[in-house]
Amino acid sequence: MGGYSMPDASGHFGPYGGRFVAETLVTALEALERAYHEAQQDPGFRAELHSELRQFVGRPNPLCHAERLSRELGGAQIYLKREDLNHTGAHKINNAVGQALLARRMGKKRVIAETGAGQHGVATATVATRYGLKCLVYMGEEDIRRQSSNVYRMRLLGAEVVAVGGGTRTLKDAMNEAMRDWVTHVDSTFYVIGTVAGPHPYPTMVREFHRVIGDETRAQCLELTGRLPDCLIACVGGGSNAMGLFYPFIADPAVRLIGVEAGGLGLSTGRHAAPLTTGRPGVLHGNRTYLMEDEDGQILPTHSISAGLDYPGVGPEHAYLKDTGRAEYVVATDAEALTAFHRLCRTEGIIPALETAHALAHAIRLAPAMRSDQTIVVNLSGRGDKDIHTVASLEGIHL
Amino acid sequence: MSRLTGLFTQLQDAGRAALVPFMTAGDPSLTATVPLMHALAAAGADAIELGMPFSDPMADGPSIQRASERALARGVKLRMVLGWVREFRMTNRHTPIILMGYLNPVEAMGVISFAEAAAAAGVDGVILVDLTPEEGRGEATLLQQRGIDPIFLLAPTSGPERVARVRSMGSGFVYYVSLRGITGATSADWVEVLQRVRDLRRQLGLPVAVGFGIRDAATVARVAAEADAVVVGSALVEQLAECATDQEAIQVATRFVQALAEAVRTTERVCA
Numbered sequence: 001m002g003g004y005s006m007p008d009a010s011g012h013f014g015p016y017g018g019r020f021v022a023e024t025l026v027t028a029l030e031a032l033e034r035a036y037h038e039a040q041q042d043p044g045f046r047a048e049l050h051s052e053l054r055q056f057v058g059r060p061n062p063l064c065h066a067e068r069l070s071r072e073l074g075g076a077q078i079y080l081k082r083e084d085l086n087h088t089g090a091h092k093i094n095n096a097v098g099q100a101l102l103a104r105r106m107g108k109k110r111v112i113a114e115t116g117a118g119q120h121g122v123a124t125a126t127v128a129t130r131y132g133l134k135c136l137v138y139m140g141e142e143d144i145r146r147q148s149s150n151v152y153r154m155r156l157l158g159a160e161v162v163a164v165g166g167g168t169r170t171l172k173d174a175m176n177e178a179m180r181d182w183v184t185h186v187d188s189t190f191y192v193i194g195t196v197a198g199p200h201p202y203p204t205m206v207r208e209f210h211r212v213i214g215d216e217t218r219a220q221c222l223e224l225t226g227r228l229p230d231c232l233i234a235c236v237g238g239g240s241n242a243m244g245l246f247y248p249f250i251a252d253p254a255v256r257l258i259g260v261e262a263g264g265l266g267l268s269t270g271r272h273a274a275p276l277t278t279g280r281p282g283v284l285h286g287n288r289t290y291l292m293e294d295e296d297g298q299i300l301p302t303h304s305i306s307a308g309l310d311y312p313g314v315g316p317e318h319a320y321l322k323d324t325g326r327a328e329y330v331v332a333t334d335a336e337a338l339t340a341f342h343r344l345c346r347t348e349g350i351i352p353a354l355e356t357a358h359a360l361a362h363a364i365r366l367a368p369a370m371r372s373d374q375t376i377v378v379n380l381s382g383r384g385d386k387d388i389h390t391v392a393s394l395e396g397i398h399l
Numbered sequence: 400m401s402r403l404t405g406l407f408t409q410l411q412d413a414g415r416a417a418l419v420p421f422m423t424a425g426d427p428s429l430t431a432t433v434p435l436m437h438a439l440a441a442a443g444a445d446a447i448e449l450g451m452p453f454s455d456p457m458a459d460g461p462s463i464q465r466a467s468e469r470a471l472a473r474g475v476k477l478r479m480v481l482g483w484v485r486e487f488r489m490t491n492r493h494t495p496i497i498l499m500g501y502l503n504p505v506e507a508m509g510v511i512s513f514a515e516a517a518a519a520a521g522v523d524g525v526i527l528v529d530l531t532p533e534e535g536r537g538e539a540t541l542l543q544q545r546g547i548d549p550i551f552l553l554a555p556t557s558g559p560e561r562v563a564r565v566r567s568m569g570s571g572f573v574y575y576v577s578l579r580g581i582t583g584a585t586s587a588d589w590v591e592v593l594q595r596v597r598d599l600r601r602q603l604g605l606p607v608a609v610g611f612g613i614r615d616a617a618t619v620a621r622v623a624a625e626a627d628a629v630v631v632g633s634a635l636v637e638q639l640a641e642c643a644t645d646q647e648a649i650q651v652a653t654r655f656v657q658a659l660a661e662a663v664r665t666t667e668r669v670c671a
Contacts, residue, residue, distance in 0.1 A: 010533070020502060020529045022458040024554035024579055026561065166464055172455065179457045184580040186556060283502045283529065284455060296476045297507025298454040 011200020118150025195238025199286030210244025443660025
């Protein structure tokens with residue numbers, strides 16, 4: 001895997017990715033691609049991004065040894081990459097800062113975003129306010145119901161939150177609506193996509209804005225353990241936190257990369273959000289990737305306890321890493337994620353996001369079978385404050 | 400000569416634009432679809448654009464989204480849509496049928512199977528909204544090999560390079576999206592649109608159809624003065640959605656399309 005250089009010039013990761021959009025958006029995507037490449041080459045832009053990540057986001061965040069959890073499991077040492085300690089409480093802000101700085105550089109006055117759990121919406125609302133941009137966030141009605149505190153947070157930050165009532169009223173429908181908005185206001189508006197999916201250049205650009213996760217992890221792991229980790233584990237909805245962690249390790253074949261999809265109520269029930277595990281390649285939201293679709297190519301409704309994983313597609317680079325065998329993809333069910341959620345609360349004093357709890361669930365499965373001198377890094381992609389109402393109500397507690 | 404080329408040649412001689420109403424296959428009911436297609440043709444439609452329902456129609460406004468959702472809820476599948484075209488063709492050999500939809504359901508069927516079945520059913524053109532010329536080279540060739548025109552879109556944002564690409568790959572006609580927006584929107588600047596249409600007709604050497612935001616006979620007349628074809632979609636779909644019975648849908652469609660057909664027939668072309 002040495003010399004990994006995906007995507008190609010037209011934004012394809014092998015057969016995946018690409019640019020499948022309405023004609024009106026093609027010119028805007030070409031302009032975005034040019035602006036992004038120029039910004040990348042510009043030391044001034046890179047310095048500004050670096051400074052914002054330090055001053056405003058709070059990077060670098062620690063790689064933290066989960067000592068009690070590791071001891072209880074009796075196998076590999078588990079380290080947590082603390083993206084939950086970023087400002088706004090999740091990894092999403094890395095990308096939001098990058099894209100908002102790019103929007104400002106391109107002279108756009110208005111940013112829009114889609115959001116599922118609300119973390120990307122909050123991150124976008126936050127940076128929009130900081131950079132003086134008008135912000136509008138599309139969110140499915142179902143997600144608004146289950147993530148009400150994040151909705152209020154976005155409104156406090158001055159963003160307009162628009163409820164999306166079409167389709168399944170979740171993340172995919174919010175993304176459809178954001179695309180419709182962008183087509184309509186393409187000249188004035190920058191679309192801040194929140195994951196490593198969408199039309200080229202988004203999957204690459206979002207990966208690059210998140211690779212700081214993997215770059216820091218690499219240096220911190222060498223410092224703490226004297227060698228690279230044996231295994232990286234991250235949850236995968238669209239797959240941005242996983243891609244950010246994995247990317248700097250792709251050319252190190254000894255490092256196992258494991259993405260954990262939402263197994264929902266169990267794969268056999270059909271009520272899950274695991275396109276890499278159960279789906280097949282198709283085209284949605286501007287890219288070719290694995291999708292949950294029926295035999296007629298209609299996109300299937302998904303289910304996950306975590307709104308942030310409740311999406312029928314996945315970033316095209318994950319599709320490529322799956323096919324090439326470089327990364328492995330497994331699932332954790334709602335129940336397994338909940339168990340892992342509680343376990344981290346009780347062993348490490350950290351309340352993880354329900355999305356993140358899926359990655360923890362797999363680490364808990366895997367660690368006992370590994371040696372105690374081996375290391376697993378779990379991307380602790382977000383904190384769980386936003387999920388306490390969901391968890392409490394499952395236990396019959398009304399907060 | 401293909402039905403589409405035949406139509407545009409004939410209308411060129413007649414000195415008028417084509418009227419192309421859009422309806423979603425399977426809406427307002429399964430049983431209304433073929434009778435409605437015949438009614439549109441009888442009321443003066445020169446060609447018919449038939450929507451292939453998709454669960455995630457990103458380029459469509461609320462009216463066509465809901466029509467798509469209703470059709471899918473009734474169990475509409477791509478093979479059923481092709482079956483309706485075949486049924487229509489049994490008694491109508493002359494009205495071109497253009498299918499409009501999104502790539503994923505076509506890929507799920509298999510592009511080759513789709514192209515063969517569509518050709519056998521009597522489909523004349525296919526518009527896949529999310530398939531750009533860059534990504535759609537293979538699909539365009541597969542359709543053309545079976546006598547179906549791949550219809551590409553151009554938009555107000557499309558620059559000269561994109562016009563050249565569509566010129567080299569498209570056939571039948573080119574669909575000009577009149578505005579920055581989704582179907583059913585209403586903010587087109589018609590002076591600007593018609594200027595662009597004049598330029599495109601010259602640059603492309605293909606007929607230019609104009610759609611998005613055309614909701615009434617007056618606008619149809621205005622666009623018909625410059626364009627080769629005028630597409631009316633959401634305005635018809637909205638009226639059909641209100642109909643309680645197939646018979647009512649046929650009456651409503653007939654009345655509406657007759658008025659639009661009158662508008663294209665009484666509008667003289669500004670340019671030949």
